[in-house]
Amino acid sequence: MIEMKNVTKYYGNFCALGGISFSVADGEVLGLLGPNGAGKTTAMRILTCFLPATSGVATVAGYDIFEDSMEVRRRLGYLPETPPLYPEMTVKSYLNFIAEIKEVPSSKRRARLDEVILRTGIGDHIKRIIGTLSKGYRQRLGLAQALIHNPEVLILDEPTVGLDPNQIIEIRGLIKNLAADHTIILSTHILSEVSMTCKRVVIINEGHIVAEDSVENLEKQGKATTSYKVGLKPAGLDWKSSFESIPGVSIANVEEFGNRVDFMMRLPDESAYDKVFSSVVGKGHIFTEISPARASLEEVFLRLTKSEESQPIERSKTS
């Protein structure tokens, strides 16, 4: 359904995208993940025909984004990072306007309007002036706008940014609901969002793809190294050595609170746990806390997007 091949984008000398290739199958939900400024929005703007790529090819539903941009735009619903709203219009007149410029035939306009209003849950506010709507409702209206012409493809740029937790849950539910009959690309820098809504993830950093895999596989990758959050009352100043003397064990993020230290401990495998425990207790240190850290996407993400480690392109692609 969506295909990007070696797409690059330069702003002057600045390279925003350095050759990105990925594809999204019909009906799939792809998460585009990356820190702020990684190039997620640029990639989406190129796909939506808002920005030209410097080089490379991209197609949506078989149409080239440059050659057949009108056909692509007919099949695309796009929610930019800030919902594109006219504050002085009412919700209803706004949706009517969008339906007209998105070529919804006038005979179907009523039905489409009713459907998106129902789906996004803005029924109680259709007569209000957009400028008076809350952030959550603006976001929903932005989604309604993207859905109105019943596009095959939805491109959502950080759909939950700036919402409160309740609204985030609602919008995620809505996206899941939409996934049933749409192909969706969703960008975010919130990891839990990806694991909740997407099946496959592309991680972008500094304009390059650093990983592309299913959510489960990436999470497995995160568990390959076992991490614990540890609280310790050290018996001496050289407490670190009693951990690091065991091969493969490393500690990071040390924080001191009076006579107590908190840190992250990473073990090469489960079997090292006993060795560490007995060695540390043997030296007279007292554990106040040991809990398995959320071995998850977060870890993979941090590992892949730390600048010193971003160069070797890691691609674990499973069927």
Added chain:
Amino acid sequence: MKVLAIVKKELQTYFFSPVAYIIFAAFSLVIGFLFWLILMSTHLASMKETLFNCAFVLLLASPVLTMRLISEEKRSNTMELLLTSPISAAEIIIGKFLACFFVYLLLMGVTLQYALILSSYCPTLDWGPITSGYIGLILLGASFISFGLFASTVTENQMIAAMISFGGLLTFWLIGWSKHALENTMGEFFSKLSLLERYWEFPNGMVDSGNIIFFVTFSLIWLFLATRVLESDRWR
């Protein structure tokens, strides 16, 4: 019709916000005062002087009408919506032009009341020059609006758009005066480019096809350039 959708949306924007009402009020005040002043000092049943002054007041008002047309869409990210919708840059520009031109015609229409007042006191009022004067104002309006619309495409700041269109229009208005200083073909050339020189024959009752062609071409050129600038935003 996607052009009509744009027209409708723009008219809503004008009349849902205070902008249009303030312009109408200010314009009515100024034109009413000028009409009274001219009538009291000349005691003539003629619209000529009023229409001259009306053209200049409209030149001052037009940049306010046009300044936000495109720049506001750029600033508030709604351009991203328009340019990712199946609508061409030309349709956007034409829709915006028509909506703004319609508001201009309403504004200009305010002055018709003075012609009616004159004719109620003077049944022999000569409608010929008044009609040609209004034809001139309509053509002039198309030129003002299309230049202002162009100015609005080059920036996302409304004030800058207004200053560009005000400065540009005033230059095209005054440039004809250079013929008195230059007295050569250059001066002739400048006076042919001047909106004022082209316009002044209309309220005197002269409808010259050359002048009509000039105003239409002037408008089309700026509309064309506005379309190109908008397109270039997409492919830059």
